[in-house]
Amino acid sequence: MSRRLQLLLVVLLVFVSGCQSDCLADAQARGWIFVVLGAFGAGFLTSLTPCVYPMIPITLAIFGARGKDVPRKRAITLAVAYVGGMCVMYAALGVTFAMIGKAGAFGTQLASPWVVFPLVALFLTLAASMFGAFELNLPSGIQARLNRIGGKGFGGAFAMGLVGGLIAAPCTGPFLASLLIYVSTSGNALGGGGLLFTYGLGMGVLFFILAAFAVALPKSGAWMDAVKSIGGIGLLFACVYYLMPFLPWLRDAVVPTTGFVVVAAIVAVIGLAAGAVHKSFHGSWGERAQKGFAVAMVLSGAVAIWLWRQAPKHQVTWETDEAGAIAKARSEHKLLMIDFSASWCNPCHAMERTFGTDDVYTAITKDFVPLKFEVTKQSDVNDALKLKYDSLTLPSVIFMDPSDGTVFQRIRTEMEPDAMLKVIDAAAARQVKMKAGGC
Numbered sequence: 001m002s003r004r005l006q007l008l009l010v011v012l013l014v015f016v017s018g019c020q021s022d023c024l025a026d027a028q029a030r031g032w033i034f035v036v037l038g039a040f041g042a043g044f045l046t047s048l049t050p051c052v053y054p055m056i057p058i059t060l061a062i063f064g065a066r067g068k069d070v071p072r073k074r075a076i077t078l079a080v081a082y083v084g085g086m087c088v089m090y091a092a093l094g095v096t097f098a099m100i101g102k103a104g105a106f107g108t109q110l111a112s113p114w115v116v117f118p119l120v121a122l123f124l125t126l127a128a129s130m131f132g133a134f135e136l137n138l139p140s141g142i143q144a145r146l147n148r149i150g151g152k153g154f155g156g157a158f159a160m161g162l163v164g165g166l167i168a169a170p171c172t173g174p175f176l177a178s179l180l181i182y183v184s185t186s187g188n189a190l191g192g193g194g195l196l197f198t199y200g201l202g203m204g205v206l207f208f209i210l211a212a213f214a215v216a217l218p219k220s221g222a223w224m225d226a227v228k229s230i231g232g233i234g235l236l237f238a239c240v241y242y243l244m245p246f247l248p249w250l251r252d253a254v255v256p257t258t259g260f261v262v263v264a265a266i267v268a269v270i271g272l273a274a275g276a277v278h279k280s281f282h283g284s285w286g287e288r289a290q291k292g293f294a295v296a297m298v299l300s301g302a303v304a305i306w307l308w309r310q311a312p313k314h315q316v317t318w319e320t321d322e323a324g325a326i327a328k329a330r331s332e333h334k335l336l337m338i339d340f341s342a343s344w345c346n347p348c349h350a351m352e353r354t355f356g357t358d359d360v361y362t363a364i365t366k367d368f369v370p371l372k373f374e375v376t377k378q379s380d381v382n383d384a385l386k387l388k389y390d391s392l393t394l395p396s397v398i399f400m401d402p403s404d405g406t407v408f409q410r411i412r413t414e415m416e417p418d419a420m421l422k423v424i425d426a427a428a429a430r431q432v433k434m435k436a437g438g439c
Contacts, residue, residue, distance in 0.1 A: 039179060039195045043202020046176075048227045056206050056217065059160070072212060079211035081154045083204030085161020087197045090176075094196030097180045098189040113246070116344075119181070120239045126177060127239075130232035131281050132225065178238055226277045229295075233276065236299050237306075245343040245376075254304070256311035264308065268301025310349050312356025316364060318372035322385075329369040329402035335427060337368040338389060340396040342376040347414040348395045357417040363424045368399070399427035 046052060060079065179199060183192030206217065244250065254260065274294035281288050318339070319325035329336045339355075341348040354360055355370075364370055375382040375394075386392050390410075397411040408427040415423070 035195065036198050039198040040202040042179060043199040044205055045202075045227060045231065046199075047203045047206050048224060049231070050224045050228070052203065053206070053217070053224060056210060059164070060207065060210055075211040076208070078154060078157045079204070079207045081157040082161040082164065083200065083207055085158040086164050086203060087161075087200030089162045089164075090196040090200040091193040093176075093180060094183050094192035094194070095189045098183045098192030100184060116242050116245070119242055122177070123235045123239045123242075127232040127235035130228045130235065132228070133281070178234070225280060229277045233295060233298055233302075236295070237302055240299070240303050241346060244346060244349075248343075250303070251307060251311070251349070254307045254311045256308060256313055261305055261308045264301045264304035266301075268298050268305070271295065271297030271299075271301060310346075310353045312352045313358065314356040314361040316352075316355050316361065316370050318370050320372060320374075322371065322373075325369050325371040326402045332369065334402075335368050335408065336398075336400050336402045337364060337370045338398040338400065339370065339372045340375055340386065340389070340391045340394055341372060342374065342394055344376065345394040350414050351395050351397070354415055354417050354420050360417050360420050360424070363421060367424070367428050369402075399423070 047056070059082070060075075176199070179195060183195060210217065240247075240250075271294045274297065275287075275291050276294035276298040279287055279291035279294065281291055283291075319328065325336060328334075339348075339351070341351075355364060373382070373385050373391075375386060389396070389398055391398070393412065395411065395414060398407055399409040400407045408430040409423045411420075411423060
């Protein structure tokens with residue numbers, strides 16, 4: 001490919017990579033469409049890796065969707081069957097991991113070093129693989145058995161799709177792991193299955209294009225190593241993300257100013273220009289050192305930008321005693337705003353930024369008594385509070401009447417300031433109607 005096309009591809013992949021994996025929680029605050037796009041982008045990114053991309057024309061030929069005498073309609077239908085098989089397999093994984101997370105309170109365990117450190121070690125191993133330190137391959141016996149599944153025809157194409165993701169596991173693993181951990185913390189079986197189904201659709205884009213238009217894909221080459229490098233940087237970012245409960249000083253070091261984020265962005269751009277993506281760890285020692293330094297710059301800039309986005313402009317003064325907060329709200333004739341938070345809950349930290357924006361902060365201090373329950377540790381007291389207020393998943397924010405416990409509004413997902421203001425206004429309006437006898 002030309003250098004201009006390579007540059008365009010790198011920029012596109014960096015953008016897509018930033019929308020997927022552990023930034024899905026941030027995307028959710030802007031609407032589920034961004035979460036879906038992130039999962040789709042992760043799937044498309046996976047299809048450009050060396051484990052998948054070179055095998056696409058061969059796979060299509062095996063089940064009969066590639067050839068001079070194959071009608072386009074039949075080729076497209078066969079491609080749909082194959083991609084459908086992949087989507088079903090990934091969706092089943094998504095539902096399974098969401099149910100496991102819901103049953104085992106996986107999110108709560110993210111505050112435990114016994115869970116987080118092995119998880120980070122796994123991500124570091126996957127990142128090293130993406131940077132080319134070693135190759136992850138399925139055992140040859142399992143690989144041979146999987147390759148024998150399926151064949152020509154629609155049923156064969158669907159069966160091949162069911163195992164296609166497993167065969168490509170060495171490259172799908174790094175992208176897939178982040179998505180599965182995300183749905184595990186959500187505990188949402190329907191959402192988890194849908195996101196992983198979308199991931200499969202992203203992987204299938206090039207299958208559809210080849211089957212429909214019989215075009216020739218660009219040749220495999222060094223640009224695929226750039227794709228893997230992007231995946232490696234994303235996995236390193238995931239390591240920092242899950243280590244945040246143990247690195248509180250990182251949040252304290254962030255300054256919520258425009259100058260801070262501009263410097264962070266410049267550092268990341270310099271890292272990209274210096275070779276974080278296009279340089280190789282297989283070159284000379286000088287090139288390896290340059291790439292390592294460039295990767296560190298991109299990672300530092302990306303983490304700084306992410307933390308800057310979560311840094312609150314104003315600090316809400318939270319009550320921590322339930323009885324005292326209720327009494328205060330009654331005496332001041334205000335609503336009670338209850339926020340459940342935990343050190344492992346990154347969406348909860350992002351909500352602190354929303355609470356600290358000018359308009360939201362003013363509305364909270366004017367009409368509400370804010371009460372925070374810190375539920376980082378699993379205990380009988382915290383479990384009882386979560387059951388009492390129906391806050392088994394985080395984030396959870398409740399707006400209620402302190403006199404009788406009537407809940408006016410409830411938030412179960414990260415929100416941007418404009419959306420939060422609408423919820424606050426709706427809660428205040430409902431209280432006014434109840435006092436006036438309108439409800």
